[in-house]
Amino acid sequence: MNRESCCRNCGEREFYLQKVSARGGYGPDLLPIGGFFRSPAFQLRVCGVCGLVDWFVPPEHLAKVRERFTREDSSTAPH
């Protein structure tokens, strides 16, 4: 994550970070990687000026994403 970069929407640099659970209890499991010891989570990065949100999978969960998710290639990429 490049914390020095500007907001891609408004160009400002005022960001707020928060880690949130990917399982809110209602709705879909947004990060279905299993895990009995550690709940999946997202690192949110919110622009404090325009409110644009970026979602990051924290490094400790990325290995599971690579294992469980389908890697995009030319046959699976959305058109």
Ligand SMILES: [Zn+2]
């Ligand atoms: Zn912004």
